[in-house]
Amino acid sequence: xxxxxxxxxxxxxxxxxxxxxxxxxxxxxxxxxxxxxxxxxxxxxxxxxxxxxxxxxxxxxxxxxxxxxxxxxxxxxxxxxxxxxxxxxxxxxxxxxxxxxxxxxxxxxxxxxxxxxxxxxxxxxxxxxxxxxxxxxxxxxxxxxxxxxxxxxxxxxxxxxxxxxxxxxxxxxxxxxxxxxxxxxxxxxxxxxxxxxxxxxxxxxxxxxxxxxxxxxxxxxxxxxxxxxxxxxxxxxxxxxxxxxxxxxxxxxxxxxxxxxxxxxxxxxxxxxxxxxxxxxxxxxxxxxxxxxxxxxxxxxxxxxxxxxxxxxxxxxxxxxxxxxxxxxxxxxxxxxxxxxxxxxxxxxxxxxxxxxxxxxxxxxxxxxxxxxxxxxxxxxxxxxxxxxxxxxxxxxxxxxxxxxxxxxxxxxxxxxxxxxxxxxxxxxxxxxxxxxxxxxxxxxxxxxxxxxxxxxxxxxxxxxxxxxxxxxxxxxxxxxxxxxxxxxxxxxxxxxxxxxxxxxxxxxxxxxxxxxxxxxxxxxxxxxxxxxxxxxxxxxxxxxxxxxxxxxxxxxxxxxxxxxxxxxxxxxxxxxxxxxxxxxxxxxxxxxxxxxxxxxxxxxxxxxxxxxxxxxxxxxxxxxxxxxxxxxxxxxxxxxxxxxxxxxxxxxxxxxxxxxxxxxxxxxxxxxxxxxxxxxxxxxxxxxxxxxxxxxxxxxxxxxxxxxxxxxxxxxxxxxxxxxxxxxxxxxxxxxxxxxxxxxxxxxxxxxxxxxxxxxxxxxxxxxxxxxxxxxxxxxxxxxxxxxxxxxxxxxxxxxxxxxxxxxxxxxxxxxxxxxxxxxxxxxxxxxxxxxxxxxxxxxxxxxxxx
Amino acid sequence: xxxxxxxxxxxxxxxxxxxxxxxxxxxxxxxxxxxxxxxxxxxxxxxxxxxxxxxxxxxxxxxxxxxxxxxxxxxxxxxxxxxxxxxxxxxxxxxxxxxxxxxxxxxxxxxxxxxxxxxxx
Numbered sequence: 001x002x003x004x005x006x007x008x009x010x011x012x013x014x015x016x017x018x019x020x021x022x023x024x025x026x027x028x029x030x031x032x033x034x035x036x037x038x039x040x041x042x043x044x045x046x047x048x049x050x051x052x053x054x055x056x057x058x059x060x061x062x063x064x065x066x067x068x069x070x071x072x073x074x075x076x077x078x079x080x081x082x083x084x085x086x087x088x089x090x091x092x093x094x095x096x097x098x099x100x101x102x103x104x105x106x107x108x109x110x111x112x113x114x115x116x117x118x119x120x121x122x123x124x125x126x127x128x129x130x131x132x133x134x135x136x137x138x139x140x141x142x143x144x145x146x147x148x149x150x151x152x153x154x155x156x157x158x159x160x161x162x163x164x165x166x167x168x169x170x171x172x173x174x175x176x177x178x179x180x181x182x183x184x185x186x187x188x189x190x191x192x193x194x195x196x197x198x199x200x201x202x203x204x205x206x207x208x209x210x211x212x213x214x215x216x217x218x219x220x221x222x223x224x225x226x227x228x229x230x231x232x233x234x235x236x237x238x239x240x241x242x243x244x245x246x247x248x249x250x251x252x253x254x255x256x257x258x259x260x261x262x263x264x265x266x267x268x269x270x271x272x273x274x275x276x277x278x279x280x281x282x283x284x285x286x287x288x289x290x291x292x293x294x295x296x297x298x299x300x301x302x303x304x305x306x307x308x309x310x311x312x313x314x315x316x317x318x319x320x321x322x323x324x325x326x327x328x329x330x331x332x333x334x335x336x337x338x339x340x341x342x343x344x345x346x347x348x349x350x351x352x353x354x355x356x357x358x359x360x361x362x363x364x365x366x367x368x369x370x371x372x373x374x375x376x377x378x379x380x381x382x383x384x385x386x387x388x389x390x391x392x393x394x395x396x397x398x399x400x401x402x403x404x405x406x407x408x409x410x411x412x413x414x415x416x417x418x419x420x421x422x423x424x425x426x427x428x429x430x431x432x433x434x435x436x437x438x439x440x441x442x443x444x445x446x447x448x449x450x451x452x453x454x455x456x457x458x459x460x461x462x463x464x465x466x467x468x469x470x471x472x473x474x475x476x477x478x479x480x481x482x483x484x485x486x487x488x489x490x491x492x493x494x495x496x497x498x499x500x501x502x503x504x505x506x507x508x509x510x511x512x513x514x515x516x517x518x519x520x521x522x523x524x525x526x527x528x529x530x531x532x533x534x535x536x537x538x539x540x541x542x543x544x545x546x547x548x549x550x551x552x553x554x555x556x557x558x559x560x561x562x563x564x565x566x567x568x569x570x571x572x573x574x575x576x577x578x579x580x581x582x583x584x585x586x587x588x589x590x591x592x593x594x595x596x597x598x599x600x601x602x603x604x605x606x607x608x609x610x611x612x613x614x615x616x617x618x619x620x621x622x623x624x625x626x627x628x629x630x631x632x633x634x635x636x637x638x639x640x641x642x643x644x645x646x647x648x649x650x651x652x653x654x655x656x657x658x659x660x661x662x663x664x665x666x667x668x669x670x671x672x673x674x675x676x677x678x679x680x681x682x683x684x685x686x687x688x689x690x691x692x693x694x695x696x697x698x699x700x701x702x703x704x705x706x707x708x709x710x711x712x713x714x715x716x717x718x719x720x721x722x723x724x725x726x727x728x729x730x731x732x733x734x735x736x737x738x739x740x741x742x743x744x745x746x747x748x749x750x751x752x753x754x755x756x757x758x759x760x761x762x763x764x765x766x767x768x769x770x771x772x773x774x775x776x777x778x779x780x781x782x783x784x785x786x787x788x789x790x791x792x793x794x795x796x797x798x799x800x801x802x803x804x805x806x807x808x809x810x811x812x813x814x815x816x817x818x819x820x821x822x823x824x825x826x827x828x829x830x831x832x833x834x835x836x837x838x839x840x841x842x843x844x845x846x847x848x849x850x851x852x
Numbered sequence: 853x854x855x856x857x858x859x860x861x862x863x864x865x866x867x868x869x870x871x872x873x874x875x876x877x878x879x880x881x882x883x884x885x886x887x888x889x890x891x892x893x894x895x896x897x898x899x900x901x902x903x904x905x906x907x908x909x910x911x912x913x914x915x916x917x918x919x920x921x922x923x924x925x926x927x928x929x930x931x932x933x934x935x936x937x938x939x940x941x942x943x944x945x946x947x948x949x950x951x952x953x954x955x956x957x958x959x960x961x962x963x964x965x966x967x968x969x970x971x972x973x
Contacts, residue, residue, distance in 0.1 A: 491926065491927070492925070522925050523898065523925075524879075524896070524923065524924060524925035524930065525924055525925065526922075526924030526925060526926055526931075526933075527921075527922040527924050527933035527938065527940075528924075530922060530924070531922070555922060555935075556917075556920045556921065556922065556935035559880070559920070560920065564917065564920070564935055564936065566913060566915065566936065567913075567914075567915050568913075568915035568916050568917040568920075568936075615920075810875070810877070811877055811880075811882070813882070813883075814883065815883050815884055815885040815890070816871045816875040816882045816883065816884055817870055817871045817875070817884045817885055818884070818885035820885065822890075822916050824890070824909065824914075824915070824916045825915075825916075839914065
């Protein structure tokens with residue numbers, strides 16, 4: 001290294017820790033322009049790059065490490081930042097200004113500690129392995145998942161915020177969950193006694209055991225479960241696993257070993273500029289102690305990160321002056337909010353309380369001695385009051401004449417402090433410290449779309465708790481600027497799907513062009529509105545989707561009546577009603593698959609999927625299938641897919657009804673029904689539920705007396721158990737109710753909304769739906785049934801229809817001017833069948849085409 | 853340089869017939885084999901130049917599927933949505949609306965009587 005380059009070289013900045021705060025610091029360094037001055041190197045102890053710990057429990061309900069990850073995979077590299085994952089810093093050599101890892105030594109000019117915290121596990125005799133789990137990292141969660149296999153019950157020690165999150169995680173793993181708390185109430189930091197009691201009642205109602213004022217003395221082998229936890233006083237609780245979530249401790253080991261000042265209660269001591277006792281070293285987030293306090297929330301950590309980044313970028317940095325510890329959460333599905341002085345600890349503070357013992361709701365408003373300012377609040381059961389109350393506290397807004405009104409139930413929903421009442425300085429997003437003024441400025445600069453606003457200002461991209469408030473401010477500001485708020489489907493229709501549905505029905509609209517001409521803009525439409533309107537038209541009038549006016553509306557799978565796969569070939573799924581098939585038909589499927597060399601796989605819906613057909617092969621394949629008596633399976637449509645069934649009373653010694661016959665009846669009735677999203681059904685012949693009906697949109701389970709109907713279940717990414725809707729129905733009654741439920745769904749759901757999400761978004765919930773469908777409270781019953789009958793009467797197999805019409809078959813040509821197949825489709829053989837060649841394999845074979 | 857269907861029409865010297873008008877599907881796409889390339893033809897009767905020719909290969913998936921995409925009108929221009937990942941390409945210049953890195957070649961194209969012709973550059 002020569003002298004000349006040394007002068008121009010950037011200084012070395014090392015960040016120890018790649019958690020949420022460490023990552024935020026990197027983003028801020030990038031954004032504030034500090035990379036001109038520093039070469040940045042980041043060390044993370046974990047294998048994964050920074051991820052969202054706030055939403056950790058989603059790891060068990062559909063998220064994976066990648067969806068939880070913060071920032072894109074290449075983000076650091078893109079900015080020339082070196083990220084060392086799975087490389088723990090062992091030591092800081094302050095004299096030589098180097099950090100030491102197992103891989104070597106790295107010099108620094110400035111160092112930022114962002115090592116976070118670790119879970120505190122009280123010393124309890126006999127705790128080890130599955131009785132000493134913690135809930136902090138993805139690896140911890142993998143350990144919990146492993147321990148949960150073959151387990152029935154799980155206990156969380158600690159009834160605070162994280163403990164309840166952990167209980168939720170155990171619940172989503174299918175365990176019976178219990179919470180053991182040392183204090184006499186849940187969430188002792190955030191809630192007062194009444195709030196804790198209300199939360200306990202709600203959580204117990206969800207089937208989670210709550211054990212308060214219990215100190216665990218020892219853990220021994222259990223009798224009915226793996227372990228027994230012995231409490232003081234002689235009581236015990238048995239369990240298969242124990243997760244400790246009894247609090248966090250600052251991860252300050254590096255600070256201690258390198259001789260930095262450490263606070264009495266832990267945490268590397270920092271000043272208001274986040275500097276430690278060594279001016280070259282900063283500490284931010286949960287590893288830092290400011291004024292004797294450690295802040296275990298993401299917002300204060302972000303604000304420290306922001307300040308340090310600004311200082312390093314040479315900008316005016318604001319100093320850290322403590323943090324608002326207000327929190328708003330949904331724990332186990334229960335709203336909990338805590339604002340400011342929730343315990344009324346301020347001298348002279350007085351409280352208003354609202355207690356609803358029937359609904360286990362609780363709200364407390366703490367005001368100052370003068371009765372003019374809000375000091376704090378506690379909310380359990382309904383967080384719709386939170387945003388307004390927080391604004392009162394944060395902005396010192398004067399209380400209204402009747403302060404109690406702020407927490408009393410309102411017939412029209414929670415009282416909202418109009419967005420216009422907020423001063424420009426009001427913080428909307430505390431994670432990223434975005435003020436109302438910053439949002440208004442972005443709108444003034446032309447930002448007219450909510451997603452864009454989030455992207456530009458970063459508001460609502462942290463914990464997401466400010467989503468509702470942000471939307472309110474955004475819409476209010478747009479209206480104030482004379483812009484109408486856009487709830488449009490797309491740029492061509494200023495209507496929601498539900499409104500378009502009503503227009504189609506009321507005006508009897510039969511085509512997209514008619515719809516566009518009467519209610520839309522332009523003369524073309526787009527890939528959002530065309531399939532949506534196409535689906536509504538099909539739901540209402542059920543004309544063949546291959547009609548010339550309807551073809552251009554369908555998404556590509558509907559257009560070609562097959563499912564496009566990643567290499568542009570299609571899969572073909574003939575209908576196999578109820579999963580029942582004759583040997584002869586099975587042979588035909590085999591023969592067709594063999595003839596066209598199709599990859600063959602059994603589906604989850606008791607059908608057979610044939611993959612790898614090219615466009616021009618589809619008519620011939622379907623010709624042979626239809627010849628043998630098959631119909632289209634509509635696997636390509638947002639429509640009825642399958643009715644799965646068990647063999648029922650015909651064969652099974654337990655069966656109490658003929659589930660196959662019922663499955664055939666249902667599949668025959670609803671086949672081809674177009675809906676906002678796909679529909680899956682199942683019929684089980686007895687309560688053993690072998691057809692898994694409770695995970696379907698429509699689930700039917702036989703009883704001694706008839707059928708029980710379950711609705712709005714879902715498998716997939718967000719599993720949801722179907723809910724029992726009606727019991728002991730006869731065949732005709734069952735079909736009548738399904739007719740009504742499905743048509744009501746088609747009428748009121750949003751586009752691409754599965755029944756599960758639709759049901760959850762229904763105001764009034766299951767009771768409302770029962771009133772509409774079973775008690776006919778809206779007087780719609782007969783109309784819904786008639787609409788369904790029209791659709792049923794007009795059914796025809798789309799493939800049979802298309803094969804009769806040479807005009808429609810014209811489209812099924814790979815090239816309209818050449819007989820060759822697509823030369824870009826390549827297969828390899830694997831396990832006796834062909835499959836698409838992978839991108840990595842593809843470059844090994846010569847290609848004739850150049851990619852642009 | 854991005855070629856506009858409209859602009860190039862005037863400059864092009866030679867035209868090659870690729871298919872007939874009856875092979876096209878209104879408001880939708882078909883694919884022709886043209887000089888060793890796969891070219892998607894979209895037919896929008898009512899537009900001044902009702903036929904658009906654009907590369908059939910989707911740069912994101914590598915699959916030859918653009919011709920099977922849905923036609924639309926977004927932010928003032930005619931587009932096709934790629935069927936697999938739904939990114940939009942301008943029918944006029946092949947530009948991707950969501951990602952500057954992606955672009956499709958476009959060709960000058962015209963109806964000549966009942967014939968569809970692509971221009972040879």
